[in-house]
Amino acid sequence: xxxxxxxxxxxxxxxxxxxxxxxxxxxxxxxxxxxxxxxxxxxxxxxxxxxxxxxxxxxxxxxxxxxxxxxxxxxxxxxxxxxxxxxxxxxxxxxxxxxxxxxxxxxxxxxxxxxxxxxxxxxxxxxxxxxxxxxxxxxxxxxxxxxxxxxxxxxxxxxxxxxxxxxxxxxxxxxxxxxxxxxxxxxxxxxxxxxxxxxxxxxxxxxxxxxxxxxxxxxxxxxxxxxxxxxxxxxxxxxxxxxxxxxxxxxxxxxxxxxxxxxxxxxxxxxxxxxxxxxxxxxxxxxxx
Amino acid sequence: xxxxxxxxxxxxxxxxxxxxxxxxxxxxxxxxxxxxxxxxxxxxxxxxxxxxxxxxxxxxxxxxxxxxxxxxxxxxxxxxxxxxxxxxxxxxxxxxxxxxxxxxxxxxxxxxxxxxxxxxxxxxxxxxxxxxxxxxxxxxxxxxxxxxxxxxxxxxxxxxxxxxxxxxxxxxxxxxxxxxxxxxxxxxxxxxxxxxxxxxxxxxxxxxxxxxxxxxxxxxxxxxxxxxxxxxxxxxxxxxxxxxxxxxxxxxxxxxxxxxxxxxxxxxxxx
Numbered sequence: 001x002x003x004x005x006x007x008x009x010x011x012x013x014x015x016x017x018x019x020x021x022x023x024x025x026x027x028x029x030x031x032x033x034x035x036x037x038x039x040x041x042x043x044x045x046x047x048x049x050x051x052x053x054x055x056x057x058x059x060x061x062x063x064x065x066x067x068x069x070x071x072x073x074x075x076x077x078x079x080x081x082x083x084x085x086x087x088x089x090x091x092x093x094x095x096x097x098x099x100x101x102x103x104x105x106x107x108x109x110x111x112x113x114x115x116x117x118x119x120x121x122x123x124x125x126x127x128x129x130x131x132x133x134x135x136x137x138x139x140x141x142x143x144x145x146x147x148x149x150x151x152x153x154x155x156x157x158x159x160x161x162x163x164x165x166x167x168x169x170x171x172x173x174x175x176x177x178x179x180x181x182x183x184x185x186x187x188x189x190x191x192x193x194x195x196x197x198x199x200x201x202x203x204x205x206x207x208x209x210x211x212x213x214x215x216x217x218x219x220x221x222x223x224x225x226x227x228x229x230x231x232x233x234x235x236x237x238x239x240x241x242x243x244x245x246x247x248x249x250x251x252x253x254x255x256x257x258x259x260x261x262x263x264x265x266x267x268x269x270x271x272x273x274x275x276x277x278x279x280x281x282x283x284x285x286x287x288x289x
Numbered sequence: 290x291x292x293x294x295x296x297x298x299x300x301x302x303x304x305x306x307x308x309x310x311x312x313x314x315x316x317x318x319x320x321x322x323x324x325x326x327x328x329x330x331x332x333x334x335x336x337x338x339x340x341x342x343x344x345x346x347x348x349x350x351x352x353x354x355x356x357x358x359x360x361x362x363x364x365x366x367x368x369x370x371x372x373x374x375x376x377x378x379x380x381x382x383x384x385x386x387x388x389x390x391x392x393x394x395x396x397x398x399x400x401x402x403x404x405x406x407x408x409x410x411x412x413x414x415x416x417x418x419x420x421x422x423x424x425x426x427x428x429x430x431x432x433x434x435x436x437x438x439x440x441x442x443x444x445x446x447x448x449x450x451x452x453x454x455x456x457x458x459x460x461x462x463x464x465x466x467x468x469x470x471x472x473x474x475x476x477x478x479x480x481x482x483x484x485x486x487x488x489x490x491x492x493x494x495x496x497x498x499x500x501x502x503x504x505x506x507x508x509x510x511x512x513x514x515x516x517x518x519x520x521x522x523x524x525x526x527x528x529x530x531x532x533x534x535x536x537x538x539x540x541x542x543x544x545x546x547x548x549x550x551x552x553x554x555x556x557x558x559x560x
Contacts, residue, residue, distance in 0.1 A: 040379040044380065044381045084398070086437070135440025135441065135444060139445050142444070182441050190482040193315075196356075198352075230353075230357075230360040231359065232353075233353040266358075267379070268376070270379070272353075
């Protein structure tokens with residue numbers, strides 16, 4: 001894809017008009033690296049997670065090609081090679097890539113990756129039958145990587161037995177009263193509160209798989225996003241979850257808040273901007289199918 | 290300013306990174322370093338001749354850093370002193386040799402602002418910690434590692450052993466100075482769910498190990514019972530209370546018994 005193609009991406013996105021949405025598209029265009037990928041902030045080297053999200057947000061075929069070219073032999077996508085092997089972007093990359101062998105390899109990888117089993121620990125009373133997906137290879141399963149894997153498997157491997165396991169993990173780890181933090185419901189007898197962003201991503205992964213759990217999470221999210229309305233990431237992912245779930249009561253106000261945040265965004269975070277573009281435009285359909 | 294002068298902080302011409310603790314934000318709990326202290330430190334370091342002072346953080350729990358630093362008041366405080374905030378989660382990274390090998394992590398990935406700083410000032414909150422006993426300037430270095438590589442939470446550090454990881458990460462970051470915010474500390478089930486303790490103290494030091502030893506003492510914790518501090522005393526700084534030079538207030542006069550974390554001795558590998 002040429003630079004000119006990217007400039008043409010804006011009219012094709014169909015994003016709701018307004019200064020905030022225009023700014024986020026401009027920022028994303030400006031963040032595109034010469035190799036076709038995107039870094040976590042403008043000017044940073046390309047990495048799988050922001051590249052996958054922008055590929056979904058803007059239907060950027062160049063970004064999808066970058067992903068295909070940077071897939072590991074085992075099908076995974078890592079942030080960097082090294083002793084710590086992060087592969088939590090694999091689910092997003094599987095959604096971002098077109099149908100074909102590269103996507104299938106990514107899905108194969110998702111089928112075999114599991115969080116580490118630790119045995120029952122009363123200090124952190126998880127049900128360790130449900131291992132889910134970790135951030136980094138060889139560690140514990142957490143909410144956001146599990147939700148990302150569900151996004152991909154639900155769409156492209158709907159008969160995978162791992163889907164039920166992922167849903168069970170989300171059910172087990174939800175905060176008391178609904179919603180999710182990074183993945184600890186109780187630690188040392190104390191109930192930990194949920195966060196808007198992780199709740200929203202969990203709901204996107206969970207969509208249609210467990211309606212009662214979804215409904216509980218949406219009720220929690222309707223409260224959480226208003227409490228955590230200082231960041232693009234929280235509000236954008238919340239808006240995406242509300243739109244995807246048909247939770248119309250919150251859509252207009254979340255959209256207005258997101259536009260206002262985009263007008264004064266203090267941090268340069270391509271992942272947050274890509275989520276904003278997904279939440280505001282047709283990229284949401286590409287994400288959840 | 291008095292504290293930095295007392296320890297004869299040398300920052301003339303230096304690029305300084307302040308690393309406060311903003312792991313999460315809850316308006317009802319003293320989880321984060323007081324933004325007013327961070328802003329005041331920026332001004333003080335400039336007066337001492339620092340060429341540039343920036344503030345950076347990569348929280349371990351909350352990924353939405355913009356929400357954390359805006360609602361906590363940090364961005365507003367930094368805006369008032371015209372200081373730049375850096376999201377350490379999104380910066381380009383550099384491979385860094387840790388300088389110690391307590392874990393199997395090998396090389397660590399540090400954000401450019403951390404790796405390239407001439408001076409790193411660790412600015413933790415004075416808190417007990419349910420896995421590590423206390424969380425002070427050495428443990429605060431966990432927040433220099435980007436979540437996009439190490440995750441939210443940085444669970445790989447717990448699997449490697451939380452105390453060995455504290456040593457390796459601190460040995461890689463090598464904070465030059467420490468400023469511990471004990472204006473309101475946290476006791477009990479820290480670093481998130483504990484209770485406020487209006488301790489009214491600041492601890493400033495040119496040796497982060499010694500600073501942590503003194504700060505632990507202010508919470509009624511004998512540093513000789515904190516294994517990672519004892520080990521840090523072998524290569525990162527001075528952990529023997531008898532050999533730490535005190536300037537200013539006498540710590541024993543200000544010490545109070547913080548309620549300990551519930552199972553501080555059961556350093557786990559989760560959470």
